[in-house]
Amino acid sequence: MIPDEFIEEVLAETDIVALVGSYTELKKVGKDYKTLCLFHKEKTPSMTISPEKQIFKCFGCGAGGNAIEFMKRIERKNYPEAIYSLALRIGLIEAEISDLTGTVYVLKLQEDKYYIGFSQNFDARIKAHQSGNGAIWTKKYQMIEVLEYFESVPFDMENEITQKYMSRYGWRNVRGGNYAFKYLHYDQTPEALHRKKKDGAYLLLLKEGKYYVGFSQDMEADIERQFAGKGLAWTKKYPPKRVIQKVKTLNIETAMQLTLQAMKDYGWENVRGYRWTADVIQKPKELDLQ
Numbered sequence: 162m163i164p165d166e167f168i169e170e171v172l173a174e175t176d177i178v179a180l181v182g183s184y185t186e187l188k189k190v191g192k193d194y195k196t197l198c199l200f201h202k203e204k205t206p207s208m209t210i211s212p213e214k215q216i217f218k219c220f221g222c223g224a225g226g227n228a229i230e231f232m233k234r235i236e237r238k239n240y241p242e243a244i245y246s247l248a249l250r251i252g253l254i255e256a257e258i259s260d261l262t263g264t265v266y267v268l269k270l271q272e273d274k275y276y277i278g279f280s281q282n283f284d285a286r287i288k289a290h291q292s293g294n295g296a297i298w299t300k301k302y303q304m305i306e307v308l309e310y311f312e313s314v315p316f317d318m319e320n321e322i323t324q325k326y327m328s329r330y331g332w333r334n335v336r337g338g339n340y341a342f343k344y345l346h347y348d349q350t351p352e353a354l355h356r357k358k359k360d361g362a363y364l365l366l367l368k369e370g371k372y373y374v375g376f377s378q379d380m381e382a383d384i385e386r387q388f389a390g391k392g393l394a395w396t397k398k399y400p401p402k403r404v405i406q407k408v409k410t411l412n413i414e415t416a417m418q419l420t421l422q423a424m425k426d427y428g429w430e431n432v433r434g435y436r437w438t439a440d441v442i443q444k445p446k447e448l449d450l451q
């Protein structure tokens with residue numbers, strides 16, 4: 162039994178427009194959206210999605226309902242499976258703790274594009290992709306063939322394979338998993354997320370017993386700048402001698418802690434960093450609080 166509160170939360174957090182939109186292209190008509198029905202063949206759109214009511218309804222074949230009903234039909238899942246897929250999708254549960262398994266497949270598309278998908282009904286899903294009703298990406302770039310597929314694998318393998326293909330063929334040419342959208346921004350790609358790992362804070366020993374704490378999205382490049390005399394006025398006045406400490410971090414708080422610690426160790430007059438980077442500074446009040 163799935164608790165009612167869980168189902169309510171899944172429905173409250175799921176946007177049916179985004180959900181249906183990840184399978185097919187939507188067109189805004191008034192306050193609703195329209196699309197060719199995903200559940201019967203047609204030439205003019207008779208499926209309506211209402212953001213207000215959070216339901217879909219096809220006036221051709223009668224298919225309709227909420228996000229759970231949509232998931233049941235499109236992925237041919239039973240009721241609990243549909244709820245869990247939606248919960249996974251919105252991050253309410255982790256893929257690792259779910260025992261959701263199915264087929265992860267890789268499609269080669271026209272114009273050297275790739276699509277990675279997950280389905281518990283592989284054959285039906287491939288047919289949908291072939292007819293242009295599978296996903297926005299496979300509608301835009303026609304499917305050529307199934308390159309490879311993995312049966313009875315966990316749901317999150319879809320993201321793994323997507324990342325693998327992105328690093329092989331470039332993020333511009335690959336969609337799938339959490340990256341299934343037509344307009345993918347660079348900062349959402351695994352490549353960009355990986356790049357962020359260059360973030361870091363560092364402590365430099367400068368000439369005349371001075372110190373500097375830097376923080377940058379690209380720590381190594383920033384350190385180079387300081388050594389090249391292209392950094393702050395402080396590191397131009399007191400050129401760097403060597404790097405004392407490097408901390409790989411995404412958190413700017415670390416830069417503050419590092420600066421305050423250096424101020425305690427070497428005297429605040431001799432240290433610049435975080436938001437105390439001017440030539441002349443007042444004693445940071447944070448030093449007294451620590």
Ligand SMILES: [Zn+2]
Nearest residue numbers: 198201219222
């Ligand atoms: Zn229909």
